[in-house]
Amino acid sequence: MTLRVLGVDPGLTRCGIGVVDVERNRQATMVAYGVVGTSPEDSLDQRLLVIALAIDEWLDRHEPHVLAVERVFSQLNVSTVMGVAQASGVVIAAAARRGIPVALHTPSEVKAAVTGSGSSNKDAVTKLVTKILRLDTPPRPADAADALALAITHAWRSGSGTANKGAATTGPGSSSLTPAQRAWAEAEAKARRAR
Amino acid sequence: MTLRVLGVDPGLTRCGIGVVDVERNRQATMVAYGVVGTSPEDSLDQRLLVIALAIDEWLDRHEPHVLAVERVFSQLNVSTVMGVAQASGVVIAAAARRGIPVALHTPSEVKAAVTGSGSSNKDAVTKLVTKILRLDTPPRPADAADALALAITHAWRSGSGTANKGAATTGPGSSSLTPAQRAWAEAEAKARRAR
Numbered sequence: 001m002t003l004r005v006l007g008v009d010p011g012l013t014r015c016g017i018g019v020v021d022v023e024r025n026r027q028a029t030m031v032a033y034g035v036v037g038t039s040p041e042d043s044l045d046q047r048l049l050v051i052a053l054a055i056d057e058w059l060d061r062h063e064p065h066v067l068a069v070e071r072v073f074s075q076l077n078v079s080t081v082m083g084v085a086q087a088s089g090v091v092i093a094a095a096a097r098r099g100i101p102v103a104l105h106t107p108s109e110v111k112a113a114v115t116g117s118g119s120s121n122k123d124a125v126t127k128l129v130t131k132i133l134r135l136d137t138p139p140r141p142a143d144a145a146d147a148l149a150l151a152i153t154h155a156w157r158s159g160s161g162t163a164n165k166g167a168a169t170t171g172p173g174s175s176s177l178t179p180a181q182r183a184w185a186e187a188e189a190k191a192r193r194a195r
Numbered sequence: 196m197t198l199r200v201l202g203v204d205p206g207l208t209r210c211g212i213g214v215v216d217v218e219r220n221r222q223a224t225m226v227a228y229g230v231v232g233t234s235p236e237d238s239l240d241q242r243l244l245v246i247a248l249a250i251d252e253w254l255d256r257h258e259p260h261v262l263a264v265e266r267v268f269s270q271l272n273v274s275t276v277m278g279v280a281q282a283s284g285v286v287i288a289a290a291a292r293r294g295i296p297v298a299l300h301t302p303s304e305v306k307a308a309v310t311g312s313g314s315s316n317k318d319a320v321t322k323l324v325t326k327i328l329r330l331d332t333p334p335r336p337a338d339a340a341d342a343l344a345l346a347i348t349h350a351w352r353s354g355s356g357t358a359n360k361g362a363a364t365t366g367p368g369s370s371s372l373t374p375a376q377r378a379w380a381e382a383e384a385k386a387r388r389a390r
Contacts, residue, residue: 043297044287044297044299045287045288045290045291045296045297046291048284048287048288048291049288049291049292051288052288052291052292053292072277072281081277081280082267082276082280085276085277085280085281085284086267086280086281086283086284086287087284088281088284089243089280089281089282089283089284089285090284090285090288092239092240092243092281093240093243093244093246093247093285093288095240096240096241096243096244096247097244097247097248101240102238102239102240104239
């Protein structure tokens with residue numbers, strides 16, 4: 001059984017999107033990736049519309065089992081974080097409208113899952129994503145690599161596309177599931193069975 | 196000619212919504228108001244979905260010429276501002292999907308337009324909204340009154356119901372006033388000082 005995850009690294013100027021298929025044995029394969037860009041010169045409503053329409057298209061085309069979005073944090077500067085939060089709201093609502101479950105992961109969770117260290121830099125994430133997905137060239141820009149990393153992280157943390165929770169507690173970067181994560185993984189598995 | 200404005204005071208827990216019709220002579224009439232509430236116990240995606248579906252319904256039912264949204268600021272605490280920004284993103288994208296222009300106004304712009312002072316409290320705003328709309332009882336909760344105040348503010352600032360779409364499409368809000376809007380705003384400010 002394959003779990004298809006669409007990862008999104010939200011942003012107004014650049015929204016990274018990546019789709020991966022993850023097998024029971026944790027093997028992850030790249031399906032597609034890209035970036036939706038909008039210009040700071042456009043009005044906020046038009047920028048959010050471009051993102052909304054793009055996400056709709058990606059969700060419709062790739063039909064992921066789950067959407068993984070980077071959890072927005074406040075470490076960024078204030079005006080940036082607003083745009084990131086607004087974009088993430090649009091992305092999350094688009095999945096929710098389709099009944100696609102949404103999972104949030106922090107940047108450090110993603111770094112830990114993919115590189116083994118929660119404090120790795122962007123280059124390390126891109127490098128490991130390239131290796132994990134067995135790509136010939138690194139995904140560019142970094143936002144797209146981050147989106148792929150998010151998707152991989154989600155699949156691995158939620159049990160690498162299997163109902164076997166034990167698998168989630170082994171392997172690089174995966175920590176044991178919290179009760180909430182376990183409940184989430186079970187709901188997700190149920191949702192997949194319902195399809 | 197009447198300008199119909201749908202105002203939204205965005206929030207995850209309570210999203211105030213208010214619709215007003217504003218005539219050429221600045222007379223404003225309440226069409227409808229309400230609040231969309233979501234529980235902090237629900238997941239973020241389900242909360243944003245509830246808001247998205249509610250906004251869709253309000254836009255479809257009332258067919259406003261323009262959507263006025265409160266500009267999100269960072270003075271709030273960080274976790275609150277994230278939810279507010281995410282909700283506002285969903286609301287703005289819903290209007291943009293329908294080709295409805297979106298305008299942003301700051302809380303102090305709203306207070307200034309409705310009460311004459313940018314530092315008025317919520318009670319003063321509710322009181323003046325009640326008076327301006329000639330209502331028998333104050334709109335409750337305060338979020339709904341704020342949404343109505345936003346709608347009134349937008350109509351008044353954009354030339355009180357001239358249905359001039361150009362004036363309404365301020366994108367990032369009041370910073371991009373047309374010369375007519377600026378003249379109007381200045382006249383308004385002068386009138387307030389004269390009181």
